[in-house]
Amino acid sequence: MTAGETGAARFAEPLSLEAVRERVWKEPAGAVLLLQREPWQHEYAGGLWSAQPAAVWCTVLAEAYLRVDAAEAAFDAVDDAIDLVSGPAGAVTDDVRTALVPVAAVWADLGVYIGDEDAEARCHVYARLAERVDDERRLLLAGAIRAIAVYHHADGERGRRWLERVLTRYQQIAGHTDAGIRMLTSGLAAMDDGLTRGEYRPGSREAFRIPVPGGMVQPDVAAPPHHYLASRVRLHRPYPAAGAGGRT
Secondary structure, eight states: OOHHHHHHHHTOSOOOHHHHHHHHHHOHHHHHHHHHTOGGGSTTSOHHHHTSOHHHHHHHHHHHHHHTTOHHHHHHHHHHHHHHHHTTTTOOOHHHHHHHHHHHHHHHHHHHHHTOTTHHHHHHHHHHHHHHTTOHHHHHHHHHHHHHHHHHHTOHHHHHHHHHHHHHHHHHHHOTTSHHHHHHHHHHHHHHHHHHHTSOOOOSSOGGGSOOBTSSSBOOTTSOOTTHHHHHHTTSOOOOOTTSOSOO
């Protein structure tokens, strides 16, 4: 068998986006190894790889990296996805804007995850995109993630109030039994805990194992993982309220 035939055999497995998502959930290290090879770039990759834009696969790779706790590599991959969507000119057309929304969800989440000082700005970009595509659930989710960035980097109490407002609006559009309500309520409880104790403590689930709702791996914003927001809240200490002095 020639080298080309070996490569063709390697990528002959019919992997749809759904199948790769499943691998990211169940075997993230294997998904990373698979996606690092950029099989969609090879002429022998087959229709299922080429059926999705390269930006989609780069975003899935970013989420796979996060699920093996490799946040910096995830950041690089999602930056590649943004470049691929916007193109060399960086033009943001309606089509580009729609394609960027799940990429921006992952981008914002990673900013919060690693404690990036620009996390709030990243969340603001995500919120603007969600607003432009008229997706209120996404807009509220972006607001919830942004509240966590404020809680970590600007003012813990203000971040908590922000998340409380998001919860109130979410209840108005989704009712009190929606999965998003449970996620938001859990996030608020984690903030209350952090503000009361003045410290943070890990949750019962490792944060890197919980993907952002609205990304490529967990695309359904109406069915978010219950522990998602709380897992992000608990990653870092709440920032002292204005006038309370510097970060401890």
